[in-house]
Amino acid sequence: MELTKQEQAMLDGKEGYATRKSMEILVALGEIFGAKNLINVGSVQVAGVSYHNLGDAGLEFLNSLAKDGKVKVLTTLNPAGMDLENWRQLGISEEFAEKQNLVIDAFQRMGILVSCTCTPYLIGNLPLYDEHIAWSESSAVTFANSVLGARTNREGGPSALAAAFVGKTPCYGLHLDENRVPDVHVKVEVELSKISDWGALGYAVGKKAENKTPYITGIKTAQLDELKNFCASIVTYGTKPLFYVKNITPSADQQPIPKETVYIEASDIKNAYDSINDDTAEIDFVCVGCPHCSIKEIQEIVDIIQNKKVKKDVELWVATSRTVKQLADKRGYTAIIEAAGGKFACDTCMAVAPLKGRFNALATTSAKGCFYSRQNLMKTKMGSMKECIEAAVSGKWNI
């Protein structure tokens, strides 16, 4: 890979240990994937924040970088293993909290914004169309590539951090036009009526498109929250963090419609629900906000939960970024949800919090949330916001 003088100096250690290590990571990646050079990135989003996933080895690695490493571009964090303020209320242990705080402290010393969200685009880390970025959280990467038209590979935690310290990433994969061409036409021949239908659609498209980039037709309208739900699902059940939707996502009209065609029919959506939903009537955990709730979704929860009470022995978590929660505080939404017995889970989510064995059965709006909760040994049910909140109130899944 060709390096500029400044890049070579960074690789030689002229800017210290963290930058040298970062250059080593970026050069190694670039060589593996045949990149010719490094390109500037406008922002970075770092996954691998939960102590639950990092462990002591990860914490040690971060501390070694934090000694002299300072990020060069706007860098935000993915969810951590706990709400950084109200972790006790969410049942997190003192030992875990202590370690998680050390992780956050290391990131903070690097100059990273402690945002802890998978929806950085809702709170100010909003890339421009065609901008090169280095993000790592899969749903955010898919949203950035497909809905915003920015360009990013699906970075691992270390390669995203490396990009942040250098301000650059190797130019390969989805940074290049030739790798952004759709190669399967997905004709959607079914109407979507609720938010979880978008998760089911993501499941169906992800499975049918396999490792190809879908060009989707047949969708007339889409809301931001629907697209963020779809992004999380398609990349969880498929592989490519990029898709086009005719008349909806940027530059779709400039792409050729691929010859190979697959169809999504009502039976595919039903199959998705059948695969995602387990056989359970009892619900003891309801978590909405995967990806993290927008203020509009919180408003919707308020409309449903007002004057109701979450059932005793059921936990309702509203997962969101702290920034959106602060807006909810100001608008009075937090007070209403908490008065009903719901809890805010800021900075964290059901996939990265240490939840294994704590709950038996989850209700959620998210197909991705179901995928990860099964790994946490829960049975899962996916439905609309109303169906989820009603499950929190009754402790039953009533569809």
Ligand code: F3S
């Ligand atoms: Fe976000 Fe966690 Fe879902 S990172 S997309 S809330 S699994």
